[in-house]
Amino acid sequence: MDDRVPQGVGRRPVAEVWPVTDDGDLVERARFDEIADWYDAWVGDAPGVICEQDPRLLPEGLAGQRVLDMACGQGRLSRELARRGATVVGVDLSPRLIAKARAAETADPLGIHYTVADITRPARWWDGRPFDGLVCEMALMDIGDLDGTLAAVSRTGRSGAWFIASLVHPCCPGSEKGLSSWPPEEGYGAQGWWTSPAHNPDGARIRVGSYHRTLSTYLNAITKAGLRLERAVEPPAPVPTLLVLECRRA
Numbered sequence: 001m002d003d004r005v006p007q008g009v010g011r012r013p014v015a016e017v018w019p020v021t022d023d024g025d026l027v028e029r030a031r032f033d034e035i036a037d038w039y040d041a042w043v044g045d046a047p048g049v050i051c052e053q054d055p056r057l058l059p060e061g062l063a064g065q066r067v068l069d070m071a072c073g074q075g076r077l078s079r080e081l082a083r084r085g086a087t088v089v090g091v092d093l094s095p096r097l098i099a100k101a102r103a104a105e106t107a108d109p110l111g112i113h114y115t116v117a118d119i120t121r122p123a124r125w126w127d128g129r130p131f132d133g134l135v136c137e138m139a140l141m142d143i144g145d146l147d148g149t150l151a152a153v154s155r156t157g158r159s160g161a162w163f164i165a166s167l168v169h170p171c172c173p174g175s176e177k178g179l180s181s182w183p184p185e186e187g188y189g190a191q192g193w194w195t196s197p198a199h200n201p202d203g204a205r206i207r208v209g210s211y212h213r214t215l216s217t218y219l220n221a222i223t224k225a226g227l228r229l230e231r232a233v234e235p236p237a238p239v240p241t242l243l244v245l246e247c248r249r250a
């Protein structure tokens with residue numbers, strides 16, 4: 001076994017990761033709460049992969065569009081969408097990141113509404129008004145319930161709504177400085193949450209781990225949720241480290 005990789009990588013029992021709340025709900029642990037200050041300083045106000053990798057990914061005119069930023073973190077992409085004219089709702093599990101998003105909104109109001117909630121449970125955060133577009137910037141590999149996330153896209157997006165997600169490429173190494181997107185000694189097929197002290201020391205994965213899923217798991221989940229994949233983008237690199245998926249709700 002590779003001695004850089006600790007015991008316990010790969011799958012972990014769900015109960016360790018998803019504590020039960022007072023009302024009997026299973027809620028995913030807000031891992032980013034513990035690193036909120038670091039994460040906020042790390043990403044800053046750069047809008048992220050969706051905006052940076054291909055300017056044509058987001059629709060040109062966002063004025064008048066109601067857009068959901070799923071797992072919005074401290075709101076960097078929410079702010080960019082609002083600056084482009086969208087009416088934005090941001091939802092994230094981490095109270096500390098949402099506090100930072102709200103502080104930025106107070107300092108420079110853009111009309112963004114932020115909620116602390118599990119994105120997979122629209123009944124907890126959705127007001128029933130459908131979204132024209134939805135984004136999920138670098139978060140699918142942080143959310144335990146992929147089907148629930150995509151079901152939330154279908155439930156809260158209007159007919160024909162666009163959905164764009166960026167994620168760590170599930171097939172290829174995450175960084176030449178760190179490990180691949182999947183537990184190396186278990187292989188590509190070992191789906192589940194994992195972490196390793198040998199990840200890129202400058203990045204998020206060494207701090208919070210991630211859920212590895214195969215590419216077919218992502219593609220099949222998109223179809224199962226009633227979404228159509230319209231375009232995939234792999235930013236140019238010797239080995240692609242990122243993947244952007246552009247979909248449309250039926």
Ligand SMILES: C[S@@+](CC[C@H](N)C(=O)[O-])C[C@H]1O[C@@H](n2cnc3c(N)ncnc32)[C@H](O)[C@@H]1O
Nearest residue numbers: 032071072073092093094118119137139142143
């Ligand atoms: C890598 S961060 C990305 C944050 C933001 N989209 C950005 O680009 O800065 C992943 C985010 O997913 C959030 N998250 C994880 N599980 C979630 C869930 N079930 N519901 C809502 N947010 C979740 C985390 O709290 C964290 O803010």
